[in-house]
Amino acid sequence: MKTRIYDMTDENSYRIGIADAAKTIRSGGLVVFPTETVYGLGANALDAEAVSRIFLAKGRPSDNPLIIHVTDMEMADVVSDSDVQQAEQMMKAFMPGPITVILKKKQTVPDAVTAGLNTVAVRMPEQRVARDLIAASGVPIAAPSANLSGKPSPTAPEDVLEDMDGKADVILLDGECRYGVESTVVDCTVFPARILRPGAITQEELSVTFALDESLNRNESERPKAPGMKYRHYKPNASVTAVCGSDGSVVDYINERVAQDPEGSAVLAFEELKNRIVCAQVFSLGCRDIPMQSTHVLFAQFRECDRRGIRHIYTMCPKEEGIGRAFMNRLQKAADEVIRLKQS
16 A cells, blocks of 8 residues: 655645545545544544454454544534533543543444444544544544554654554654653543543543542453553563662662663663663653653653664653653553562
8 A cells, every 4th residue: 555644744735634634534544643642543433444444454453442533522422422421521621632531332333443332432632633634524533543553652753654654545744742642541431430541631630620430450351441451552572671669779770680681771761860871772761750751752762672673671660640650551561570679
């Protein structure tokens, strides 16, 4: 397949790209588009055959539900029952933005989108390209992240081209994604509402207004209602070891492990600690006290390590609070081991 690629930072290309991409969605094709979280691989959410192409392009298991992207509440009502009070309030408070709500689905939604569940995941992105594409298409768009299944989610143009050039009909490129981590997913079919996946809208922000079940655990027999709950995700080719603890203990542990294979190892380190790592390639996680910086670059750094042929990645961990919870959620799904050292 010859993929048509548009640079959305150019206004002329933007106009042509939106028109071509919208026509492609309406005709059952696949379009890669940016959002504020990660790049998505989209198809008409009301077209079961088009949705099936998403699973084929990604190599994604068919029992892993998709998120439907909409432009407004009217479009959300086409695919979901959003008249639950807590759901309506949450959508009005945080949409458009990096949040997805789980609602009761309507029969208009093909089972392929929801993995046969009676619930549907709905999101209203705030990113300009995403919103213009959905509006021009005139239909809700089902879209998981635009990566091969299991790999780190794409947050920059080079990531998208690496995985989807030749697999999607159209690719719209618009630089790096703002957050670099997928949306917060909240199940509004239960009370209190339950966070199924942490993201840029934090538990702390949500709990100011809404009653929350703050547990991320689920019964193994319970079918996942949202992406990222069942299968291993976000995994680079290299083995990944997450090391949590005090600065000194983390640095000492990583240096000891890296010494076993200095040429094949890389370390994702906070800026404040980078110069204490020896005998390894070091990649920045930003400032330790600004977890948004770490979350923004995690997937990008994983992919850069793959491009350099790294065999072992050792990464430091932020505090598990705020958006740091999203970082740790993704890291634990990608990691081969998580080392929790005693605080000194």
